Amino acid sequence: MTSAQNPLTPEPISLGRWTSNLETPARALAIGAHPDDVDFGCGATLAKWATAGCEVSVLVCTDGSKGTWDPTTDETQLIATRKVEQQAAAERLGATGNVVFLGYTDGELESGLVQRARVSEWIRRLRPTVVLGHDPWKRYRLHPDHRHAGLLTTEGVVAARDPKFFPDQLAPSTGLAHHRPDTILLWEADEPDHVEDVTGYAETKFAALLAHQSQFESTMKATSDAQMEAFRERMVAKLVAGGRAASFEHAEVFKLLDDL
Numbered sequence: 001m002t003s004a005q006n007p008l009t010p011e012p013i014s015l016g017r018w019t020s021n022l023e024t025p026a027r028a029l030a031i032g033a034h035p036d037d038v039d040f041g042c043g044a045t046l047a048k049w050a051t052a053g054c055e056v057s058v059l060v061c062t063d064g065s066k067g068t069w070d071p072t073t074d075e076t077q078l079i080a081t082r083k084v085e086q087q088a089a090a091e092r093l094g095a096t097g098n099v100v101f102l103g104y105t106d107g108e109l110e111s112g113l114v115q116r117a118r119v120s121e122w123i124r125r126l127r128p129t130v131v132l133g134h135d136p137w138k139r140y141r142l143h144p145d146h147r148h149a150g151l152l153t154t155e156g157v158v159a160a161r162d163p164k165f166f167p168d169q170l171a172p173s174t175g176l177a178h179h180r181p182d183t184i185l186l187w188e189a190d191e192p193d194h195v196e197d198v199t200g201y202a203e204t205k206f207a208a209l210l211a212h213q214s215q216f217e218s219t220m221k222a223t224s225d226a227q228m229e230a231f232r233e234r235m236v237a238k239l240v241a242g243g244r245a246a247s248f249e250h251a252e253v254f255k256l257l258d259d260l
Helices: 037-051 075-093 113-126 144-161 202-210 225-246
Strands: 013-015 018-020 027-032 055-062 099-104 130-134 183-187 194-197 251-257
Touching: 018 225, 027 037, 027 113, 027 144, 037 055, 037 075, 037 130, 037 183, 037 194, 037 202, 037 251, 055 075, 055 113, 055 144, 075 099, 075 202, 099 113, 113 144, 130 144, 144 183, 194 225, 202 225, 225 251
Parallel strands: 018 194, 027 055, 027 130, 055 099, 130 183
Antiparallel strands: 013 018, 183 251, 194 251
């Protein structure tokens, strides 16, 4: 039986410069700029790992307060709505870990030392084997939050792994210790080199995305049944394209960093 036939127990394989299918991590932490970014970027991979027993956590950097095309939308209500949506999406993926909201203003995220310290603290607290996030080096990226969230992911791992970074986090009263994840997987990469077989998880990813009802008009451009089906077809087509490198039916692709 191939890994494509049984995505719960895939075998790592080499595909030239590509690698495939990490061993199911004990714990995974996915870091997104906004509510819904994690579900778009790696939702099917997280669902696969969660089914296999991985403790999946999600960290959202901003409050999502600009995630609407309606200028009359109440910002406080939108922030609250997007939190509920992200929590529901994580449940639909099978996540059993934490859903963390850093709460920085949407569109104004920075990758400074204060923000890095908070990400480092959560990595030390959750102790993930694998960290997933935006690729901060994607060319021609328009949205600054995605770039800064990606930098916070990579720089947060560096800070979390070494005890001389933010040593106040490691005081005896906190109960925390420095932590070095094994692997970083970056989605949206211009030069991906790792593929995760997610055959059988397209509908789970779609269900998680459907939890983000506030984003139907803007992000998904789906305010009718026909438009929603078109959105679903686009999403599945992307998973099909991702699977071609390894002849998987559906896959999500990443840039893999494992020299941490």
